[in-house]
Amino acid sequence: MVESGDGRPARLRQDEDVGALTVRTVRDEARIAGYRTPGGNSTRAAGAAPALADEERRALLDGAIHDPHRLLGAHPAAGGTLVRTLRPFAETVAVLTATGERYALTPEGEGLFAAVLPIELGDYRLAIDYGGAEVTLDDPYRFLPTLGEIDLHLIGEGRHEQLWRVLGARVRRFDSPPDSPFDAPSGTSFAVWAPNARGVRIVGDFNYWNGTSHPMRTMGASGVWELFIPGVGEGSRYKYEILGRDGVWRQKADPLARRCEQPPANASVIDDSHHEWTDAAWMERRVGYDPYHSPMSVYELHLASWRPGLDYHGLAEQLPPYLNELGFTHVEFMPPTEHPFGGSWGYQVSSYFAPTARLGTPDDFRVLVDALHRAGIGVIVDWVPAHFPKDSWALAEFDGTALYEHPDPWRGEHPDWGTLVFDYGRREVRNFLVASALFWCEEMHVDGLRVDAVASMLYLDYSREAGHWHPNAYGGRENLEAVSFLQELTATVYKRVPGSVVMAEESTAWPGVTQPTHQEIHGTGVHGLGFGFKWNMGWMHDTLGYLREDPVNRRYHHNRMTFSLVYAFTENFILPISHDEVVHGKGSLLNKMPGDRWQQFATLRAFLAYMWAHPGKQLLFSGCEFAQNDEWSEQRGLDWWLLDYGEHRGVFRTVEDLNREYRKRPALWQQDNSGAGFSWLVADDTDHNVFAFVRWSLDGTPLVCIVNFAGVPWEGYTLALPLSVEKAPIWDEVLNTDADRYGGSGVGNLGSVTAIGEEWGGWPARAVLRVPPLGALWLVPRQLPQYVEDVEGVGEGLEPREHEREEEGVVAVVEILEAEEPDIDELAEPEPHAPEPVAAAEPSLPSETALERGATASRLDPESALLDDPE
Numbered sequence: 001m002v003e004s005g006d007g008r009p010a011r012l013r014q015d016e017d018v019g020a021l022t023v024r025t026v027r028d029e030a031r032i033a034g035y036r037t038p039g040g041n042s043t044r045a046a047g048a049a050p051a052l053a054d055e056e057r058r059a060l061l062d063g064a065i066h067d068p069h070r071l072l073g074a075h076p077a078a079g080g081t082l083v084r085t086l087r088p089f090a091e092t093v094a095v096l097t098a099t100g101e102r103y104a105l106t107p108e109g110e111g112l113f114a115a116v117l118p119i120e121l122g123d124y125r126l127a128i129d130y131g132g133a134e135v136t137l138d139d140p141y142r143f144l145p146t147l148g149e150i151d152l153h154l155i156g157e158g159r160h161e162q163l164w165r166v167l168g169a170r171v172r173r174f175d176s177p178p179d180s181p182f183d184a185p186s187g188t189s190f191a192v193w194a195p196n197a198r199g200v201r202i203v204g205d206f207n208y209w210n211g212t213s214h215p216m217r218t219m220g221a222s223g224v225w226e227l228f229i230p231g232v233g234e235g236s237r238y239k240y241e242i243l244g245r246d247g248v249w250r251q252k253a254d255p256l257a258r259r260c261e262q263p264p265a266n267a268s269v270i271d272d273s274h275h276e277w278t279d280a281a282w283m284e285r286r287v288g289y290d291p292y293h294s295p296m297s298v299y300e301l302h303l304a305s306w307r308p309g310l311d312y313h314g315l316a317e318q319l320p321p322y323l324n325e326l327g328f329t330h331v332e333f334m335p336p337t338e339h340p341f342g343g344s345w346g347y348q349v350s351s352y353f354a355p356t357a358r359l360g361t362p363d364d365f366r367v368l369v370d371a372l373h374r375a376g377i378g379v380i381v382d383w384v385p386a387h388f389p390k391d392s393w394a395l396a397e398f399d400g401t402a403l404y405e406h407p408d409p410w411r412g413e414h415p416d417w418g419t420l421v422f423d424y425g426r427r428e429v430r431n432f433l434v435a436s437a438l439f440w441c442e443e444m445h446v447d448g449l450r451v452d453a454v455a456s457m458l459y460l461d462y463s464r465e466a467g468h469w470h471p472n473a474y475g476g477r478e479n480l481e482a483v484s485f486l487q488e489l490t491a492t493v494y495k496r497v498p499g500s501v502v503m504a505e506e507s508t509a510w511p512g513v514t515q516p517t518h519q520e521i522h523g524t525g526v527h528g529l530g531f532g533f534k535w536n537m538g539w540m541h542d543t544l545g546y547l548r549e550d551p552v553n554r555r556y557h558h559n560r561m562t563f564s565l566v567y568a569f570t571e572n573f574i575l576p577i578s579h580d581e582v583v584h585g586k587g588s589l590l591n592k593m594p595g596d597r598w599q600q601f602a603t604l605r606a607f608l609a610y611m612w613a614h615p616g617k618q619l620l621f622s623g624c625e626f627a628q629n630d631e632w633s634e635q636r637g638l639d640w641w642l643l644d645y646g647e648h649r650g651v652f653r654t655v656e657d658l659n660r661e662y663r664k665r666p667a668l669w670q671q672d673n674s675g676a677g678f679s680w681l682v683a684d685d686t687d688h689n690v691f692a693f694v695r696w697s698l699d700g701t702p703l704v705c706i707v708n709f710a711g712v713p714w715e716g717y718t719l720a721l722p723l724s725v726e727k728a729p730i731w732d733e734v735l736n737t738d739a740d741r742y743g744g745s746g747v748g749n750l751g752s753v754t755a756i757g758e759e760w761g762g763w764p765a766r767a768v769l770r771v772p773p774l775g776a777l778w779l780v781p782r783q784l785p786q787y788v789e790d791v792e793g794v795g796e797g798l799e800p801r802e803h804e805r806e807e808e809g810v811v812a813v814v815e816i817l818e819a820e821e822p823d824i825d826e827l828a829e830p831e832p833h834a835p836e837p838v839a840a841a842e843p844s845l846p847s848e849t850a851l852e853r854g855a856t857a858s859r860l861d862p863e864s865a866l867l868d869d870p871e
Contacts, residue, residue: 043094043102043103043104044103045103047116049082050082060072061110063211066217067217068086072141074124076120080117081116081121083105083117084112085114085139086112089111090128092105093105093113093127093129094126094127095117095124096136097122098122098181098182125182126139138185140229146170146228147191152219152224155431158427158428158430159431161438163256164353166191168353169189169238169268171270173185185230187228187229187232188229190240191224192224193432194225194399195222197244200225200243203251204239206238223428238268244397244400250397253350257271258362263340263341263356266394273366282376283373283445292532292673295329295663295668297327297328297617298329298618298619299330299331299622300579300619301319301331302334302579303334307640311360316372319371320377326652327660328377329376329663331377332619334579335347336365336381338351338355339389340391343634345579381440381446383450383451383452384451385433386453387456388404388420404423404429405421410468411470424479433485434488434489437493441497448500449500454513455505455507457486458486460477487528487530489502489530490530503574504529504534504535506535511524512526513529513571514531514533515528515529515530532572533572534573535573535619536571536575538567539614540577540581542561543607543610544592546709547592547607551711554689558686561691562691565615565678568614569678573615575611577589582624589624591631593607597647601743602737602775605776606709606776609658610691612668613668613705615695616672626643626648627642649743650743651743661735665697666697666698667780678695679696680692681694681704681722682720689709690709690714703780705776706771706779707776708771708775713747716768716770718766718767718769719769723755724757725757730752730753731752731779731780731781732781733751733753736777744772747771747775749769753767753769753779754767755767
């Protein structure tokens with residue numbers, strides 16, 4: 001509650017437009033503040049104020065004071081009201097009352113002015129003369145705190161989940177008393193956590209970066225310092241000036257700033273959002289969104305370098321249609337938070353509540369998110385709670401002590417990155433980080449967070465040599481405080497933001513990363529971290545390692561491609577081909593592929609089809625969708641001109657078609673996290689570099705993927721099929737990465753294959769295929785107009801049409817009954833095929849028969865003949 005000028009409570013209105021009130025010069029100050037002054041210029045006499053004690057005076061002038069409001073502002077006194085103000089460089093100061101009276105204050109030296117007014121003072125203003133330029137201003141020290149007792153209690157407990165609403169700089173507007181001649185006071189409240197400071201002042205444009213006149217007060221034992229400054233509004237730059245226990249003043253940017261200066265400048269900027277969201281339909285749908293059984297295809301990018309020159313508004317115009325053209329469901333931004341060094345790509349964060357000013361204002365960022373939501377695209381941002389930079393103006397030694405960072409250098413510094421590590425055991429620090437995550441989800445409407453460098457948080461010995469780390473209380477290497485923080489983070493985000501996703505970039509075998517926080521892991525007493533998804537770094541390393549090998553040598557590395565299915569269902573995985581794989585001399589994704597130019601493009605297309613079909617959601621970094629030649633650099637944009645070349649356009653079309661087929665094939669996303677959604681068909685064909693598997697939808701509809709990573713085609717390749725010939729006589733080839741459309745050689749199966757009703761490898765049917773070189777095929781059972789279990793006695797008026805194909809001397813006959821008006825009542829519905837359920841941690845493997853036959857017999861059928869003529 002805030003006191004109005006006559007001592008009555010004033011109602012707080014936080015969301016009204018205050019307007020730009022930035023003070024440029026002393027002579028502009030009165031014009032900008034825009035206060036009405038009551039009539040009457042006669043100055044009345046006021047009594048002398050009692051002198052301050054020397055110790056109090058020195059503390060006030062030096063800024064080493066915890067309660068400046070006790071000495072400044074208006075206070076009841078013997079004979080009337082004592083008014084004291086601190087206005088350095090002022091020549092005269094007078095008090096203007098609501099009744100039109102003017103009382104001169106007596107100079108006390110060093111900018112102090114005071115007097116005892118012979119009245120009970122209500123609403124008032126200060127008339128300040130700076131040598132010929134008199135300005136009328138409100139007094140910051142007549143206002144009550146803008147933080148309430150509940151706020152302070154929650155901050156002390158580390159449980160204020162909307163911390164950004166009470167700390168930082170907040171534009172506010174108050175109501176004046178009905179009979180006041182003055183304009184309603186408006187300004188900015190400042191609040192900062194600095195528990196070890198001896199004094200805190202605010203410096204900024206509005207006081208010419210001299211904080212003498214604006215010391216802040218502490219709020220009890222909370223460690224929070226607060227001050228409301230009237231007449232200061234949106235767009236003003238500011239910092240906190242903090243006096244440490246060592247007697248050193250430090251100017252610090254606001255940890256809760258929601259807007260910053262564009263680097264290399266580093267001041268905080270007062271912000272007040274005026275954006276009107278237009279994504280209500282999206283936000284309503286998000287509440288019920290189930291990411292685990294829905295398609296999720298993520299496009300990762302660096303905002304500043306995707307198309308250099310585009311700001312947030314330009315990105316809002318160009319990015320959504322581009323993503324819709326490619327068919328991605330989500331976009332992931334590398335950290336949009338403000339950061340001092342552009343070469344860090346945003347991973348060394350200085351402001352956890354502010355989007356980078358390099359591309360515009362916070363409202364401009366909201367415009368981008370809004371546009372993506374209207375286009376049906378989810379927004380994920382990289383978020384970095386693992387470490388922060390040592391810049392002296394940011395979080396490091398914020399109040400002169402190790403406040404945000406752990407005080408133990410062996411736990412508070414990251415040896416590889418030259419950064420500081422948060423103190424996860426300190427409740428206020430945890431609150432700061434959790435509130436930051438919620439801010440992006442609630443205030444910025446982002447749909448998910450990808451938490452960076454989780455492994456560095458989980459282990460006390462991460463990147464540390466023996467003897468340079470302290471074990472935990474149980475003698476282990478696990479950072480128990482970080483584990484507790486991550487559990488609190490995920491539980492709080494999922495509680496407050498239903499439908500959001502929180503992903504972990506975790507590169508070790510830590511158990512239960514995506515298990516709920518209340519769930520114990522295999523009776524160990526350890527509970528899950530609560531993430532929704534985990535980046536599958538092992539899959540990425542193994543797969544790219546296999547692909548780097550020449551096709552001739554890949555047979556010796558076959559297990560790299562099958563190993564991921566041993567653990568594929570132990571966590572909810574994202575398959576990442578991220579920025580980390582195309583930087584720092586690693587080369588582009590295209591140039592990781594061996595062979596000549598054609599082979600590189602063909603291998604890349606086959607790999608992408610394999611990736612999209614593999615269990616798990618997929619993420620692809622920008623530029624990979626059209627086979628960028630050079631590795632990525634934040635200093636330049638992508639090589640968009642490559643799309644003018646056929647082979648690059650072919651990769652672009654491949655990704656486009658992969659996403660289109662992916663989104664309409666539930667088999668590829670409904671059971672990503674269950675072994676029931678996957679079955680091997682070919683896992684052991686090392687001689688031919690072939691892999692084949694089935695993905696199952698919940699209703700038993702399959703999709704078969706076969707990939708050939710050999711440099712030659714395989715003619716007459718026999719492949720098991722998961723449905724009987726009665727249920728699926730024809731399988732359509734819905735994707736062939738070797739198609740002419742993509743720049744391939746055109747080897748394929750003329751759009752479909754015919755099933756043969758013979759058991760093969762424990763499966764009910766088989767087919768004989770042409771498998772393209774360095775290519776992948778996706779096969780789905782053709783959806784027939786009707787399916788007849790038993791045609792005997794049914795078919796009166798129907799004309800059977802017989803298709804015959806000779807395979808191994810066996811005639812496969814498929815009777816497809818066609819009629820103009822079939823009797824639906826006489827036709828039986830097909831029974832959906834449902835594979836036997838498999839435990840989540842035990843993926844479906846080939847049957848014993850498949851292992852025996854597949855290991856001993858070639859899958860190539862020498863007697864089969866594939867017709868070149870489609871007739």
